[in-house]
Amino acid sequence: MNPSPAAGQPGASVLSRVLAAVFGGYLLASAAVVLLSHLLPTSVPEAVLGATLFGFAIHVAAVIGVFAAASARRAWGALLASTALMAGLAALFQLFGAQP
Amino acid sequence: MKSTFRQSMAWLHTWGGLWLTWVLFAIFLTGTLGVFDDAISHWMRDKGRAEAAPALDAEARAGALRAAQAFLAREAPQAEFWSIGLPGEEDPALQLFWQRDEGQPVENRRLDPVSGEVLPRSQVRETEGGHHFVHMHFEFHAGKAGIWLVGIATLAMLVALVSGIVVHKKIFTDFFTFRPGKGQRSWLDGHNALGVLTLPFLFMITYTGLIIFWATYMPAGILARYDGDREAFFSALTEGPAPRPEQHVAATVLPMSPLLPVAEQALAREAAFVVVNHAGDRSAAIRVFGRFDPDADSDRLVGRSSGRVQFDAVSGELLDVQRPNTTRGGEVLAVQRTMNALHFVRFGGYPLKWLYFISGMAGAAMLATGAILFVVKRRRRGDEAFGAATPRVMRVIEALNVAGIVGLGLSCVAYLWINRLLPLGIDARAAWEIRLFFAVWLLSLLHAGLRPPLRAWSEQLLAAALLCLGLPLVNALSTGDHLLAALLRDDWESAGVELTVLAFGILFVLAWRRLRARLHAVAVAPLIPGPDRGGALT
Amino acid sequence: MSVALPVLAALLLCHAALSSLCLAMDRHHAQVFGRKPAAWLAHALRVAGWSLLGLALGYCGRHWGWAIGPVAWFGFLSAAALALVFALPYASRLTGRLAVASLAGGLVLMFS
Numbered sequence: 001m002n003p004s005p006a007a008g009q010p011g012a013s014v015l016s017r018v019l020a021a022v023f024g025g026y027l028l029a030s031a032a033v034v035l036l037s038h039l040l041p042t043s044v045p046e047a048v049l050g051a052t053l054f055g056f057a058i059h060v061a062a063v064i065g066v067f068a069a070a071s072a073r074r075a076w077g078a079l080l081a082s083t084a085l086m087a088g089l090a091a092l093f094q095l096f097g098a099q100p
Numbered sequence: 101m102k103s104t105f106r107q108s109m110a111w112l113h114t115w116g117g118l119w120l121t122w123v124l125f126a127i128f129l130t131g132t133l134g135v136f137d138d139a140i141s142h143w144m145r146d147k148g149r150a151e152a153a154p155a156l157d158a159e160a161r162a163g164a165l166r167a168a169q170a171f172l173a174r175e176a177p178q179a180e181f182w183s184i185g186l187p188g189e190e191d192p193a194l195q196l197f198w199q200r201d202e203g204q205p206v207e208n209r210r211l212d213p214v215s216g217e218v219l220p221r222s223q224v225r226e227t228e229g230g231h232h233f234v235h236m237h238f239e240f241h242a243g244k245a246g247i248w249l250v251g252i253a254t255l256a257m258l259v260a261l262v263s264g265i266v267v268h269k270k271i272f273t274d275f276f277t278f279r280p281g282k283g284q285r286s287w288l289d290g291h292n293a294l295g296v297l298t299l300p301f302l303f304m305i306t307y308t309g310l311i312i313f314w315a316t317y318m319p320a321g322i323l324a325r326y327d328g329d330r331e332a333f334f335s336a337l338t339e340g341p342a343p344r345p346e347q348h349v350a351a352t353v354l355p356m357s358p359l360l361p362v363a364e365q366a367l368a369r370e371a372a373f374v375v376v377n378h379a380g381d382r383s384a385a386i387r388v389f390g391r392f393d394p395d396a397d398s399d400r401l402v403g404r405s406s407g408r409v410q411f412d413a414v415s416g417e418l419l420d421v422q423r424p425n426t427t428r429g430g431e432v433l434a435v436q437r438t439m440n441a442l443h444f445v446r447f448g449g450y451p452l453k454w455l456y457f458i459s460g461m462a463g464a465a466m467l468a469t470g471a472i473l474f475v476v477k478r479r480r481r482g483d484e485a486f487g488a489a490t491p492r493v494m495r496v497i498e499a500l501n502v503a504g505i506v507g508l509g510l511s512c513v514a515y516l517w518i519n520r521l522l523p524l525g526i527d528a529r530a531a532w533e534i535r536l537f538f539a540v541w542l543l544s545l546l547h548a549g550l551r552p553p554l555r556a557w558s559e560q561l562l563a564a565a566l567l568c569l570g571l572p573l574v575n576a577l578s579t580g581d582h583l584l585a586a587l588l589r590d591d592w593e594s595a596g597v598e599l600t601v602l603a604f605g606i607l608f609v610l611a612w613r614r615l616r617a618r619l620h621a622v623a624v625a626p627l628i629p630g631p632d633r634g635g636a637l638t
Numbered sequence: 639m640s641v642a643l644p645v646l647a648a649l650l651l652c653h654a655a656l657s658s659l660c661l662a663m664d665r666h667h668a669q670v671f672g673r674k675p676a677a678w679l680a681h682a683l684r685v686a687g688w689s690l691l692g693l694a695l696g697y698c699g700r701h702w703g704w705a706i707g708p709v710a711w712f713g714f715l716s717a718a719a720l721a722l723v724f725a726l727p728y729a730s731r732l733t734g735r736l737a738v739a740s741l742a743g744g745l746v747l748m749f750s
Contacts, residue, residue: 022252029318029320030318030320031320033318033320033321034320034321034324034325037321037324037325042430042431042432043336043430044325044336045333045336045337046337046429046430046431046432046433047432048321048322048325048326048333048337049314049321049337049432049433049436050432050435051321052314052315052318052320052321053311053314053432053435053436053439055314055318055320055321056255056258056307056310056311056314056317056318057307059255060255060258060259060262063255063259064109064112064259064262064263067108067109067111067112067263068105068108068109090324094324273663273665275660275663276656276660276663276666276719276722276723276726277665277723278723278724278726278727279727280727280728293720293723293724294720297716297719297720297723298716298720300712300716301712301713301716400703400705401705401706401709402705442709447705447706448702448706448709448710449641450641451641451644451645451710452706452709452710452713454645455710455713455714455716455717456713458713458716458717458720459713459716459717462716462720
């Protein structure tokens with residue numbers, strides 16, 4: 001097969017992956033930051049900052065993952081599932097955890 | 101039919117890299133020039149021959165502050181902020197900035213510190229100076245939209261670095277490899293060597309660049325944990341004085357000059373500028389900042405500050421003192437400050453600045469060789485990546501390469517020419533310098549679109565070379581100052597700018613001569629078959 | 639002068655270190671001397687190269703302090719590596735002599 005993108009990844013699939021990488025990856029990183037801000041063992045403002053320092057690395061990893069995935073559909077599935085899981089856990093902390 | 105991890109990373113590196121390469125090149129080039137923004141401003145404002153202003157005594161400083169306050173209370177009694185730069189070595193005048201309301205333009209004037217009269221603009225070579233490059237670097241003079249464009253490009257740079265390492269499988273065996281004169285092979289070697297040899301710098305500068313705007317780019321934590329109240333968050337994070345939200349109750353700012361000695365005593369150094377937030381409102385606060393001392397604690401990476409004192413602007417109550425070269429906040433904040441200091445290279449003096457300059461230029465060259473490699477590879481293969489539209493798309497990419505790479509360099513040196521040639525005293529002179537910079541860049545894009553690629557490269561290289569080599573001449577003719585005089589008076593900032601520009605001029609000449617040799621080869625053998633004809637770069 | 643000398647010392651030490659590591663590799667040794675290095679020579683060059691890298695780091699740390707020193711060290715490494723790599727194909731025969739000169743100059747400046 002020709003490894004060029006036109007042959008390997010039809011236009012719609014490429015667009016879907018780009019959207020998943022940019023917006024899905026950003027959502028995932030944001031959810032991870034909020035969850036991490038509850039887990040880091042330091043004061044709340046320090047934890048928010050510390051979690052965000054990792055946030056960009058998480059977004060980069062998500063982008064790499066989206067383009068390494070077998071298909072755009074699977075990339076979206078993994079992104080949304082892990083985002084939902086982390087957001088859900090963060091919400092539990094928010095509801096039952098200590099307030100800043 | 102899905103390929104291996106390395107193949108998908110190669111695809112990502114090539115295409116993700118390509119579409120943002122010109123933005124990234126501009127960020128790298130202007131950021132690298134921005135390392136020397138002070139020296140460039142010094143040259144552009146023709147400060148070399150200005151005599152250092154005599155230091156003001158406490159009485160004169162208080163008088164200057166009185167004059168500034170009288171002017172601002174008349175001009176903008178209600179304001180988002182006033183900023184008063186007290187006279188110093190760099191500028192013997194009062195420098196005032198103010199913003200009437202959030203979102204409105206920041207206005208500025210220079211005042212005589214004794215009489216309080218507004219100084220006419222024509223006395224100064226009004227310019228953004230080296231700041232222009234810094235603003236190009238983080239926002240392209242496009243405000244919020246520019247900051248986000250730069251953020252997206254920076255994230256793409258990180259992805260390109262990671263995918264680039266995956267793709268470049270022989271990273272260690274090829275560590276020292278560069279094979280010149282072999283067309284595509286040489287461009288790839290150059291791209292790899294430049295990237296690998298500066299890799300620690302590239303990762304550091306890219307990641308810390310994102311971190312500077314972390315609260316803008318990724319506000320999720322502040323939104324979720326502080327309901328988006330940034331002021332409350334930052335005041336808790338930095339352990340600073342409580343935020344003072346606007347109360348919408350009118351109140352006059354009290355006379356500030358008696359507070360000046362109080363602040364200077366608390367800081368144990370002279371005040372450099374005074375900022376008033378929410379002037380005219382009950383919430384107004386005065387902050388007095390100490391003068392920066394370049395020699396104090398210069399071996400420290402972080403925590404170098406000039407100190408500041410905060411007062412209630414209505415009652416005059418002393419609210420907070422942060423002494424020079426002290427830090428507040430926890431470990432994580434210290435990490436983030438270290439990352440900022442690493443990005444801005446506000447440590448280590450000129451040796452470190454030059455190392456950043458070299459590494460930054462290598463990064464820019466890595467991006468440029470990548471963009472050129474893309475074209476060279478596809479021209480040779482006669483690739484049909486874009487189906488029937490391929491020739492047109494490739495033409496666009498080649499034009500963007502010319503304008504984005506050599507065209508930007510050309511525009512940067514043209515900006516220095518514009519500074520010397522634009523008449524003094526015209527309205528919005530500083531803004532016109534920047535508009536003309538963009539006009540030159542646009543012309544370079546037009547030229548690149550109209551001429552065959554190789555000719556466009558060669559003509560713009562020659563133009564850039566001539567502008568670089570002619571800069572000392574245009575400086576001598578316009579201001580009467582010249583390189584030799586600068587060297588004789590030990591003015592290494594002015595001399596350094598011109599010598600560096602001359603060095604780039606020589607580089608451009610060498611590149612132009614090599615390219616011309618190739619153009620001749622193409623002209624002598626016009627029967628070469630294949631897509632190479634018409635002068636593509638190989 | 640007080641600024642220029644330590645900069646030069648660090649650059650020369652990094653250049654000597656990287657040249658040594660470069661010449662320990664078969665491909666580049668052959669490029670410079672026309673033959674592959676003997677096993678013991680390659681080994682010695684590698685040891686020398688890594689030791690010199692450590693020495694340069696120590697020098698940077700001592701001179702600029704341990705906050706800024708390592709940053710400076712990375713910078714000097716990149717600058718020296720760029721000089722080495724882009725000089726290698728054009729003046730390959732000089733590489734060995736340049737490395738020795740860098741080593742001598744770097745050590746002299748370091749202890750001066």
